[in-house]
Amino acid sequence: MPDSTATAAGTLAEKAKAALSQVEARPGVPKPDPILVADHVKRSFGGLTAVNVEHVEIQRGAITALIGPNGAGKTTFFNLITGFDDANEGTWTFNGRQVAGMAPYRLARIGMVRTFQLTKALSRMTVIDNMRLGAKHQTGERFFAAIFPFLWSSQEKTIDERSLALLRRFNLHEKVKDFAGSLSGGQRKLLEMARALMADPELIMLDEPMAGVNPALKQSLLGHIKSMREEGTTVLFVEHDMDMVHDISDWVIVMAQGAVIAEGPPDAVMKDQAVIDAYLGAHHDAQLTESGEALTEGGS
Amino acid sequence: MDWGFVLTQTMTQAIGVTAIIYCLAAIGLNVQFGYAGLLNFGQVAFVAAGSYAVGVIVLTFDLSLWLAILVGIIVATLLALLLGIPTLRLRADYLAIVTIAASELFRLSVRSIAFKDVLGGAQGLNGKLGQQFHDTNPLPADFESLPVLSWTRQDLWVVIVGWILVAAVTVLVWLLVRSPWGRVVKGIREDEDAVVSLGKNVFVYKLQALILGGVIGALGGIVWAVAKQSVQPDTFQPDFTFFAYTILLLGGAARVFGPIVGAIIFWFLLAGTGEFLGQAIQAGWIDFLAPTDVGNIRFVLMGAGLIALMVFRPQGIFGDRKELALDAR
Numbered sequence: 001m002p003d004s005t006a007t008a009a010g011t012l013a014e015k016a017k018a019a020l021s022q023v024e025a026r027p028g029v030p031k032p033d034p035i036l037v038a039d040h041v042k043r044s045f046g047g048l049t050a051v052n053v054e055h056v057e058i059q060r061g062a063i064t065a066l067i068g069p070n071g072a073g074k075t076t077f078f079n080l081i082t083g084f085d086d087a088n089e090g091t092w093t094f095n096g097r098q099v100a101g102m103a104p105y106r107l108a109r110i111g112m113v114r115t116f117q118l119t120k121a122l123s124r125m126t127v128i129d130n131m132r133l134g135a136k137h138q139t140g141e142r143f144f145a146a147i148f149p150f151l152w153s154s155q156e157k158t159i160d161e162r163s164l165a166l167l168r169r170f171n172l173h174e175k176v177k178d179f180a181g182s183l184s185g186g187q188r189k190l191l192e193m194a195r196a197l198m199a200d201p202e203l204i205m206l207d208e209p210m211a212g213v214n215p216a217l218k219q220s221l222l223g224h225i226k227s228m229r230e231e232g233t234t235v236l237f238v239e240h241d242m243d244m245v246h247d248i249s250d251w252v253i254v255m256a257q258g259a260v261i262a263e264g265p266p267d268a269v270m271k272d273q274a275v276i277d278a279y280l281g282a283h284h285d286a287q288l289t290e291s292g293e294a295l296t297e298g299g300s
Numbered sequence: 301m302d303w304g305f306v307l308t309q310t311m312t313q314a315i316g317v318t319a320i321i322y323c324l325a326a327i328g329l330n331v332q333f334g335y336a337g338l339l340n341f342g343q344v345a346f347v348a349a350g351s352y353a354v355g356v357i358v359l360t361f362d363l364s365l366w367l368a369i370l371v372g373i374i375v376a377t378l379l380a381l382l383l384g385i386p387t388l389r390l391r392a393d394y395l396a397i398v399t400i401a402a403s404e405l406f407r408l409s410v411r412s413i414a415f416k417d418v419l420g421g422a423q424g425l426n427g428k429l430g431q432q433f434h435d436t437n438p439l440p441a442d443f444e445s446l447p448v449l450s451w452t453r454q455d456l457w458v459v460i461v462g463w464i465l466v467a468a469v470t471v472l473v474w475l476l477v478r479s480p481w482g483r484v485v486k487g488i489r490e491d492e493d494a495v496v497s498l499g500k501n502v503f504v505y506k507l508q509a510l511i512l513g514g515v516i517g518a519l520g521g522i523v524w525a526v527a528k529q530s531v532q533p534d535t536f537q538p539d540f541t542f543f544a545y546t547i548l549l550l551g552g553a554a555r556v557f558g559p560i561v562g563a564i565i566f567w568f569l570l571a572g573t574g575e576f577l578g579q580a581i582q583a584g585w586i587d588f589l590a591p592t593d594v595g596n597i598r599f600v601l602m603g604a605g606l607i608a609l610m611v612f613r614p615q616g617i618f619g620d621r622k623e624l625a626l627d628a629r
Contacts, residue, residue, distance in 0.1 A: 082497070084493065084496075084497075103501075104496050104497065105496045105499050105500055105501050105502065106499075108496070108497055108498060108499035109499040113497060113498070113499070114497050115497070116493065116494070116497070120491045120493060120494035120497075121494075122486070122487050122490035122491055122494060122495075123490055123626045124486070124489075124490055124623055124626050125483070125486055125487065125490060129483055129486075132480070132483060133483055133484065133487050133495065133498055133500075134498050136499055138480045139480075140479045140480030140481060141480045141481050141483075141484050141500070142481065143476075143481055143508050145481075146475070146476055146479035146480060146481035146482070147472065147475050147476065147479070149475070149479065152479070152480060156480070179622075179623065179626055181626030182626065192494075195498065196497070196498075198498075199498050199499055
């Protein structure tokens with residue numbers, strides 16, 4: 001399966017890699033075709049500065065991973081950019097348009113759609129209704145139009161077809177009529193991802209898509225994320241799992257203590273001393289105690 | 301012991317004017333709480349707004365009842381905007397606090413001496429409030445009473461139109477909740493942030509649901525004023541709202557027919573226990589209760605019944621227990 005996608009996919013994935021190959025690996029580096037550019041984004045909670053990003057750009061059409069140790073401010077940064085939290089200062093543009101301070105639902109409408117770390121499946125609604133909700137520009141969602149089904153029934157049919165096609169792709173087509181709350185944790189992740197795609201995102205922002213997902217499902221999620229890139233969707237995701245980051249991302253941005261400390265292609269970033277220090281501590285291989293020494297010797 | 305009398309009285313109340321008023325209030329709550337997840341604990345304020353619109357327009361200003369109905373709907377809309385705009389951006393519990401406070405504020409304001417000239421103070425507004433409606437009564441002038449149900453000619457006309465109104469409102473709610481609009485609203489009940497992340501303006505939907513539910517409640521108030529030909533500020537106590545919630549949960553929240561069946565059963569049980577106890581005391585079957593205790597005892601029994609309902613059938617009559625359990629995550 002990986003082989004077939006690699007050959008069929010080829011073009012866009014390679015294009016994304018090629019576009020980024022000439023980019024220098026340093027924090028805040030400009031990209032050839034950025035979809036999202038953020039400047040001086042700052043958020044503090046009381047005395048704690050959770051996010052303090054000087055400058056960061058996200059390349060269009062690529063899969064960018066945002067990594068960093070716990071408490072690095074990744075999710076807070078996500079919340080700020082998508083409008084779910086208010087930044088203390090800073091500006092950011094999406095497709096060249098100033099969007100700082102825009103309401104989150106409007107950001108979603110112009111193509112910046114996110115998912116959540118704690119999966120938000122709408123439990124007491126069916127899987128298909130979850131999907132239908134994702135579709136944009138629905139006439140039937142207007143109060144007075146809703147009363148007259150003939151105004152929206154044909155649009156509803158198109159939405160149904162799209163929903164079913166996506167559910168089939170995400171292997172949820174047998175669950176169409178089930179309540180979303182009856183799905184397993186992994187299936188909910190899939191549903192949330194499929195639902196986000198219903199909203200036609202230009203930039204999809206996945207907050208820890210792999211958290212709490214078993215290894216087999218992880219592989220299929222990886223495939224789905226790659227296929228998003230193949231369809232021209234830009235992907236930005238937060239992740240802890242380094243193997244996964246290494247496997248699928250074209251570019252990696254590392255945050256620690258609220259700031260971007262490193263950027264680059266996955267291989268380069270993982271060898272970066274600043275990244276290793278941020279994850280493991282600057283003195284992680286220094287001896288701390290005599291007993292530690294003894295243990296190492298005993299072990300070898 | 302007159303079983304026929306107990307049955308007649310019970311049935312008359314179970315599908316009578318009071319049941320209709322509570323049914324409309326509960327349908328409004330169903331839109332707000334059942335579908336949109338908005339905890340409105342001040343539904344009685346919307347009912348009062350409808351009643352007072354009739355009282356003030358017809359009695360104080362001597363204008364048409366039909367205008368009063370329109371005014372009632374407008375006032376309920378404004379009240380919903382007033383309560384909703386500052387609170388709907390906040391978490392659900394804030395709406396609950398604000399609405400219960402606002403409903404008491406509304407009652408205490410309308411009964412105050414300051415507005416006595418317009419709103420009638422603590423005595424309220426009494427007079428021929430519904431005359432224009434009662435003039436349309438097509439029932440024969442020599443109408444006595446139905447075989448089992450002891451309504452007057454006037455009451456029967458209110459009951460007929462009232463249930464037609466309930467049916468019309470139910471159809472409207474049914475059309476709305478099965479539409480994409482209803483889908484968004486149910487999504488908001490489940491998880492607001494998820495719906496925002498899909499590009500829906502959640503605030504506007506919540507406001508729409510609050511207004512719709514409030515206007516339906518106000519229709520109940522209009523029926524009340526027309527049927528009883530009087531508006532009394534102290535009938536709009538917070539317990540009205542809680543009875544309406546009881547009705548909603550009894551029938552099953554987020555079920556189109558929940559409030560109708562809930563209202564009928566609620567008043568059947570409440571009136572039935574009252575009539576039965578009254579008759580039983582008169583017949584000497586029960587000697588440890590005085591006739592004056594009956595009114596309170598029936599609420600004690602009702603409360604016990606409600607607890608039993610929550611333990612054995614928390615989803616109500618029409619609800620789906622499996623669906624309810626999903627909420628536990």
